[in-house]
Every structure is written in C-alpha cells, then in structure tokens.
Amino acid sequence: MIFAMDSLVEWLLFLVVFLSISISSSSAGRIGIPRGAAVLKKHHLPLKRAFSGDLHTYFYTQTLDHFNYKPESYATFQQRYVINYKYWDGGAVSAPIFVCLGAEQALETDLQTIGFLDDNAARFNALIVYIEHRYYGKSVPFGSREEAFRNAYRMGYLNSAQALADYAEIIADIKNNLQASHSPVIVIGASYGGMLASWFRLKYPHLALGALASSAPVLYFDNITPSDAFYSIITKSFRETSESCYQTLRRSWSVIDSYASLPWGLSVLSSKFRTCYPLNSASELKKELESIYVVASQFNQPAYLVNRVCAAIDETQTDDILFKIFAAVVAFNGNNRCYINPPNPESQTVTGWKWQTCSEMVMPIGVGENTMFQPNPFDLNTFINDCIRTYGVAPRPHWITSYYGGNDFNFILQKFGSNIIFSNGLRDPFSAGGVLEHISKSIRAVTTTYGSHCLDLFPKSDNDPEWLTKQRNIELRIIKGWLVTYYADLKAFQKG
Numbered sequence: 001m002i003f004a005m006d007s008l009v010e011w012l013l014f015l016v017v018f019l020s021i022s023i024s025s026s027s028a029g030r031i032g033i034p035r036g037a038a039v040l041k042k043h044h045l046p047l048k049r050a051f052s053g054d055l056h057t058y059f060y061t062q063t064l065d066h067f068n069y070k071p072e073s074y075a076t077f078q079q080r081y082v083i084n085y086k087y088w089d090g091g092a093v094s095a096p097i098f099v100c101l102g103a104e105q106a107l108e109t110d111l112q113t114i115g116f117l118d119d120n121a122a123r124f125n126a127l128i129v130y131i132e133h134r135y136y137g138k139s140v141p142f143g144s145r146e147e148a149f150r151n152a153y154r155m156g157y158l159n160s161a162q163a164l165a166d167y168a169e170i171i172a173d174i175k176n177n178l179q180a181s182h183s184p185v186i187v188i189g190a191s192y193g194g195m196l197a198s199w200f201r202l203k204y205p206h207l208a209l210g211a212l213a214s215s216a217p218v219l220y221f222d223n224i225t226p227s228d229a230f231y232s233i234i235t236k237s238f239r240e241t242s243e244s245c246y247q248t249l250r251r252s253w254s255v256i257d258s259y260a261s262l263p264w265g266l267s268v269l270s271s272k273f274r275t276c277y278p279l280n281s282a283s284e285l286k287k288e289l290e291s292i293y294v295v296a297s298q299f300n301q302p303a304y305l306v307n308r309v310c311a312a313i314d315e316t317q318t319d320d321i322l323f324k325i326f327a328a329v330v331a332f333n334g335n336n337r338c339y340i341n342p343p344n345p346e347s348q349t350v351t352g353w354k355w356q357t358c359s360e361m362v363m364p365i366g367v368g369e370n371t372m373f374q375p376n377p378f379d380l381n382t383f384i385n386d387c388i389r390t391y392g393v394a395p396r397p398h399w400i401t402s403y404y405g406g407n408d409f410n411f412i413l414q415k416f417g418s419n420i421i422f423s424n425g426l427r428d429p430f431s432a433g434g435v436l437e438h439i440s441k442s443i444r445a446v447t448t449t450y451g452s453h454c455l456d457l458f459p460k461s462d463n464d465p466e467w468l469t470k471q472r473n474i475e476l477r478i479i480k481g482w483l484v485t486y487y488a489d490l491k492a493f494q495k496g
Helices: 005-020 036-043 107-113 116-124 160-177 192-203 229-241 243-260 265-272 282-298 305-315 321-333 348-357 380-391 399-404 409-416 429-433 466-495
Strands: 055-063 076-084 097-101 127-131 185-190 210-214 420-425 443-448
Touching: 055 160, 076 107, 076 160, 097 116, 097 160, 097 192, 107 127, 116 127, 116 466, 127 160, 160 185, 160 192, 185 192, 192 210, 192 399, 192 420, 210 466, 229 243, 229 282, 229 305, 229 429, 243 265, 243 282, 243 305, 243 321, 265 282, 265 321, 282 305, 282 321, 282 429, 305 321, 348 380, 420 429, 420 466, 443 466
Parallel strands: 097 127, 097 185, 185 210, 210 420, 420 443
Antiparallel strands: 055 076, 076 127
16 A cells, blocks of 8 residues: 655645644634645655555544533544554453554545554564544545534544544454453654643553653643743754854845735735735735745754755845745745635645634744744633634633643653653744653653754654664663563463
8 A cells, every 4th residue: 555745745744734723812823834746745754654554544433522411412423444454462461552543634644654663563563553533534424524624513522532432442442352451551642642642641540551741732721831932942943054044034034014005915925925826815925935944943853944045045146035035935835826825625634623723722822022033922712712703712711721731741641651662853933832851761752953843753664763762772772671560460460
C-alpha cells in the first residue's frame, strides 16, 4: 500500500490548522491555512516505505456517546482501525502492542507519516495498531460528513473525552479478540494526538502501560504558558538564522499596510505577490505570509525551511522589501502560476478542528510586542463571541485543565502519574506549552535543541542528524525499561 505525497501534505496542514485556529482572538484564526501541494510538496520530508500486504483494516461498531444513557446515546457508527501483525510474537507470550492514537486527519496520513511504530516494532516483537479519530477519515457518525457536521447538536459528540473512550473500547476489544489480555500497550501520538496519548495514560492506566507524547502542548491552556511564547520562539528561530532576515520581516508589515492604505494599493500588492485572485484586504496577504513563517519554524527540520526563507530574502539584491518577501514566498512554495490565495475548499480537518477549538481546545496564543510579527494579543471575550456567532455555543476555556489537569502539573503528576514520555524539539513553537523537564523517574522529558514539530515520530532516514537518532534511542530505552519492569511484575503476579 503506497500513499501519495498529498498524505504528508494533509498531515502537515492539519498541524498548521491546529495552530492557526488556536492562536487568535477570533474563531477563524489569524493565520491563513497553507495550500496543499503548492506549499509543501517540494520540502522533501520523509515518507514511510510501502506496507505491501502487511496492513489489515477493520471497523469497530462504536458507541456515539459514552457518557450518557439517553436513548440517542446508544446510536453507533463504524470506526476504522488498522493492524500490522508482521512483527508480533502473539498474545500467548504477552508480546507488546504499539497503538498510534489518531488526531484530526484521515488514518492514511498517520500510516504514511508516523514511522516510529513501523521502524521499531521488530525490536520489541510488537503488534502495530493505528486508530482513526471519530469524525475524521471514514470514522464519521450519522452516515456522512455533511450530516455529522450539520449543526452543534451533532458536532457535540466530537471531543477529546469521547475520542479517548473510543480508543479504550477498541484497544480492549483487540486484546480480547487476540487473546492478549496481558500484552502491554504503549500509546503514541503526535501534536494533538500526543496530548491524547498522555491523557489516555492518565485516564486509562489499566489499558496503557505507557505513552509517548510527541510535541504535545498540554500546558498551553488556561494561561499556564505565557500567551506570546509561541510567536517568541518563531522570532528567535528567524533571528538566530539571520539578523537581516529578521529585520526585513519585521519591517514588512508596515510596508504592506502603507500600500494597502492607498486607493490603488491592494492592486499593487496583488501584482507584486502574483496572487491568484485580487486581494480584498491587507490582512488576507498578511495571514498567508504569517502562515509561511510559522510553518517554516514549526517544521524547520529536516528541510531547513527557515534557512530557505531567509536565504531568499538575504540573497535578493534590492531595496524593495516586498520584492524580498515575495522571493521568500517563492522559495517556500516553489514555482507556481500564482500564490497567496488559490481556491481551497474547507477540508474535514479544518471543519472538525474549528469546532473542537470553539468547544474545549481553547489555547490562548497571541502575539506580543517583542516579535517579528504585528502585535495581536489573544482576547478571550472576542474569541467566545466569535464561537457563539459561528456555532451558537460558547467555548469552555477551563475545561481541559479541569478534566485532565495542567495547573501544578509537575507536583500533581509526581504523585499520581507514571510512564509518560514528553518529547519536544525546542525550535517548535508549540514546545512553549510542552513538558520540558523531568517530572519523576518515570515521567520523562526528552528534548532536542534543534528539533521541530513531531520530528521524532517521522520515519527514520539515513540523513537523520545524530541528535535526532539519540532522541529516538532515549525514547526506546525508556519504553524498554517500562516493558522489562512490567514483565517482571507480571511474572511475579502469575507465580503468586
């Protein structure tokens, strides 16, 4: 089974959507969503090798509402999951099970881009499982995407707690069907999926022995993390790469505004940036440019996207700042007929994550005064009003920390948590909301100075830098330690 490059593009776009809808004072986000292949096809990010016939697809009859007993709660839908049995030694010897917890994208995207399970299952003789998140891909309630997203009454079943309960049911069912009651489960996830993995370990410790949570910003809620930390990391990445690039980017916003204030200014800007359609406002252009800089920073490795953007700016010999900025757009996107605002129908990922952001996933990310971007602080009241206007539903900004924790995170988890790896690359702006220090002997933070978003879960490559290989080896060593301890305890229990 071979997937197209668009699968990787979709996964990266999901992660861009994840940040772009979460960081604004409006429900739509201040960052424009980058456009598929035109943006990312030429970045040469690693793709997983073909699976041939190793994957087996199943559908589980899933409960719509796990937390109520009203008649409508018993409705069901078909939830997709995939198993690779190739490396597994079987339930008779309690061989482990690695489970990738899906996030807001179709299952095919994880199969193509999350290489950590397939790269390492053989050394553990592990079963590989990928589970699709409800409301995404083919795991859609109410018969169709259109019906599932018709209104807030139907979208109300799309939330993290329901998703975790889905995973619990499927994992328990797999273990039962395979007669693997004592096979330990390690859950793994990227970004929002990483948050789900850590929360699953905390909420369902009887089902998951441990969790690897990659680039999981579990502390970017309820003002635990400074609002402007996200954009501060992006600014730091660009400034450390090139001071002149940073200064050009910082000055460019006012130049755009100056042009836009003139009667013919938007027409000139449309021409300078070869937009696919005439610009309607300066903010339309600025959102698209901002998204480029955010993606370049967040996914800098392994394609060195920040370096690419800055090289285009610094090597363009002109005093025209906007010409330099356009050179960066071309360097990032490749040679295209037009840029900035091509047609882009709203995807399933965008639709679903907008809802999740306007219900529970309220990440108060804003832009402070000391960045290369124009200041735009997060305003909760504006955000709430925008969500009410869009869905008729107000967000619950404190729910995540109430349900999963966050405040005094280290102190609480020292006493009540165990067996979680929080991995982060410090060039990833979302690392600002991640766990960056060890909490206990079994809740470990694994960080890399130059790492980017979820890089440790990408398929391994012969070109991987030494520090990335070391990061993955540390994670594998920790997981091995969990399993060694588990099997010793299991042996003692069975003897006893």
